[in-house]
Amino acid sequence: MSDSLDVEISPHSESFIQHFGEMGSRWGINRTVGQMCALLVVTEKPLNADQIGAALHISRSNVSMGLKELQSWNLLRAVTVAGDRKDYFTTPDDVWEMARTLIEERRKREIDPTLSMLRSVLLQEQATGEDSYALNKMNDMHDLIELLVSWLNEMQTLKSQRLMKLLKLGSGVNKILDLTDRVSGRS
Amino acid sequence: MSDSLDVEISPHSESFIQHFGEMGSRWGINRTVGQMCALLVVTEKPLNADQIGAALHISRSNVSMGLKELQSWNLLRAVTVAGDRKDYFTTPDDVWEMARTLIEERRKREIDPTLSMLRSVLLQEQATGEDSYALNKMNDMHDLIELLVSWLNEMQTLKSQRLMKLLKLGSGVNKILDLTDRVSGRS
DNA sequence: CCTTAATTTCAGTAATTATTGAAATTTAGC
DNA sequence: GCTAAATTTCAATAATTACTGAAATTAAGG
Numbered sequence: 001m002s003d004s005l006d007v008e009i010s011p012h013s014e015s016f017i018q019h020f021g022e023m024g025s026r027w028g029i030n031r032t033v034g035q036m037c038a039l040l041v042v043t044e045k046p047l048n049a050d051q052i053g054a055a056l057h058i059s060r061s062n063v064s065m066g067l068k069e070l071q072s073w074n075l076l077r078a079v080t081v082a083g084d085r086k087d088y089f090t091t092p093d094d095v096w097e098m099a100r101t102l103i104e105e106r107r108k109r110e111i112d113p114t115l116s117m118l119r120s121v122l123l124q125e126q127a128t129g130e131d132s133y134a135l136n137k138m139n140d141m142h143d144l145i146e147l148l149v150s151w152l153n154e155m156q157t158l159k160s161q162r163l164m165k166l167l168k169l170g171s172g173v174n175k176i177l178d179l180t181d182r183v184s185g186r187s
Numbered sequence: 188m189s190d191s192l193d194v195e196i197s198p199h200s201e202s203f204i205q206h207f208g209e210m211g212s213r214w215g216i217n218r219t220v221g222q223m224c225a226l227l228v229v230t231e232k233p234l235n236a237d238q239i240g241a242a243l244h245i246s247r248s249n250v251s252m253g254l255k256e257l258q259s260w261n262l263l264r265a266v267t268v269a270g271d272r273k274d275y276f277t278t279p280d281d282v283w284e285m286a287r288t289l290i291e292e293r294r295k296r297e298i299d300p301t302l303s304m305l306r307s308v309l310l311q312e313q314a315t316g317e318d319s320y321a322l323n324k325m326n327d328m329h330d331l332i333e334l335l336v337s338w339l340n341e342m343q344t345l346k347s348q349r350l351m352k353l354l355k356l357g358s359g360v361n362k363i364l365d366l367t368d369r370v371s372g373r374s
Numbered sequence: 375c376c377t378t379a380a381t382t383t384c385a386g387t388a389a390t391t392a393t394t395g396a397a398a399t400t401t402a403g404c
Numbered sequence: 405g406c407t408a409a410a411t412t413t414c415a416a417t418a419a420t421t422a423c424t425g426a427a428a429t430t431a432a433g434g
Contacts, residue, residue, distance in 0.1 A: 010318035012308050019304045026215050042321035059424050095327045117206045121199050131197035134229035140282045147354050154358035167334050171341035176363050
């Protein structure tokens with residue numbers, strides 16, 4: 001059964017969708033995918049591919065490719081409607097969940113490959129000590145990224161409530177750290 | 188006085204530079220700029236534009252544009268050599284400093300504009316309560332991003348040593364948080 | 375199974391972004 | 405302030421990436 005193709009988009013939502021389209025290029029994603037994601041976020045009901053295409057004035061095939069892309073980012077929830085053969089899509093309700101997913105995926109794509117590369121280069125490091133300046137830099141970078149990644153992973157294990165509390169504390173954590181230092185007598 | 192155009196690049200460094208070129212596209216930067224940055228990181232001595240171009244096999248004008256781009260990311264240190272009219276460039280020695288700069292710049296380009304957009308949309312919010320679902324989502328997103336950004340800003344104020352300690356603590360902070368909660372009687 | 379709706383794939387084309395060489399501008403030393 | 409070296413700008417073009425419509429594939433309902 002074909003639903004209406006008219007998806008009501010308020011001016012506010014329109015701004016929001018446009019913005020995500022423009023920002024898309026600054027992220028690794030393209031305009032269309034950014035707009036699709038934004039549309040699904042601000043639309044309460046799940047949408048089918050035709051509705052998405054109509055709302056954003058893009059072709060059906062472009063929608064299909066965009067959905068595949070969003071799926072690869074784990075940002076899609078598929079919904080099946082009884083008596084309708086079309087697939088309906090929406091994004092997770094909780095923006096915190098989305099943020100976590102986004103951070104995790106970006107880590108996988110943008111940081112992990114560099115960590116692997118650095119590991120493999122440093123592993124092959126000959127005993128010759130040649131180009132020690134460069135190897136030293138790579139080592140520093142490796143350690144930094146490894147620390148960041150393992151910290152990120154630990155944060156990912158926390159419940160959203162806990163994470164929020166931690167974030168709100170901000171550099172206040174520093175004071176606590178200060179305290180524990182003094183107690184255990186470290187610098 | 189024209190230095191040699193031959194910049195020695197070890198196989199290790201070559202892998203490193205290639206990798207940053209490829210990853211460049213996943214970041215918002217292009218291949219060439221990624222390679223230039225990587226080259227300057229692993230090369231001890233500052234390089235001039237001709238040397239960079241020769242090392243990466245790119246045109247002089249491309250180097251010029253790339254340098255401008257890197258400059259806009261605050262990732263360049265310019266060095267003047269006595270008796271040489273050419274400009275020499277390198278990246279900051281400390282990879283932690285570079286990481287901080289990178290995170291700050293990415294925040295400015297990728298997060299701040301979205302925060303502004305959300306603020307302005309939410310500010311215009313009419314009393315009508317129309318499209319409340321979308322406005323609600325934007326509000327959630329606004330609060331999340333604001334929290335993240337202010338946390339990032341606070342972290343930026345910490346000294347590298349302090350930051351490292353905090354990162355190493357990881358979710359261990361959670362236990363301390365737990366403790367303070369119990370002491371002050373919160374959940 | 376067969377039919378038809380729905381989705382995906384893909385080759386061609388459009389749009390965007392990156393790169394170049396030549397010309398213009400800037401800069402430093404005389 | 406003149407000269408020559410160094411750098412930047414910019415219009416042309418190369419390379420890449422995005423988008424489309426048509427054809428192929430998949431999947432649901434009888």
